[in-house]
Amino acid sequence: MTYVIAQPCVDIMDRACVTECPVDCIYEGARTLYINPQECVDCHACEPVCPVEAIFHEHDLPEHWAHYLAVNAEYFEEAACPPGERCDAVGDHPVVAALPPQNAVHKKEISVFTVAKEEAADADLWFPL
Ligand code: SF4
Numbered sequence: 001m002t003y004v005i006a007q008p009c010v011d012i013m014d015r016a017c018v019t020e021c022p023v024d025c026i027y028e029g030a031r032t033l034y035i036n037p038q039e040c041v042d043c044h045a046c047e048p049v050c051p052v053e054a055i056f057h058e059h060d061l062p063e064h065w066a067h068y069l070a071v072n073a074e075y076f077e078e079a080a081c082p083p084g085e086r087c088d089a090v091g092d093h094p095v096v097a098a099l100p101p102q103n104a105v106h107k108k109e110i111s112v113f114t115v116a117k118e119e120a121a122d123a124d125l126w127f128p129l
């Protein structure tokens, strides 16, 4: 079993999921992140923090993004990195590389939303209820 990163992450890459993963199995390509299915322990920690709902359990992938199960797996087969070693920044799976640029306005909105969430969390720290 594994979780899968689908198309909404492309050109967003805010990395909120990376800090949540207890086994460090989320890797960076050029335009999106990928979950290594050989390393994912199916813990669900990453899914709720994604601001664009790009992360799904493999059994919950919407039909139109079902191919992202293979996209994530094949990325690591292609990268052929030795077990236990990081495989960041080795480009993208061909399916992702062929996508047109994703909406830049949407991307800006997401980053503003993420910053606002961080500020709110900081405020809670300093002014607890
Ligand atoms: S489900 Fe857990 S182990 Fe798998 S990628 Fe997400 S945080 Fe990492």
Ligand code: SF4
Pocket: 005, 008, 009, 010, 012, 013, 014, 015, 016, 017, 018, 033, 049, 050, 051, 052, 053, 054, 055
């Ligand atoms: S939290 Fe979502 S958008 Fe951000 S890097 Fe992870 S999968 Fe991509």
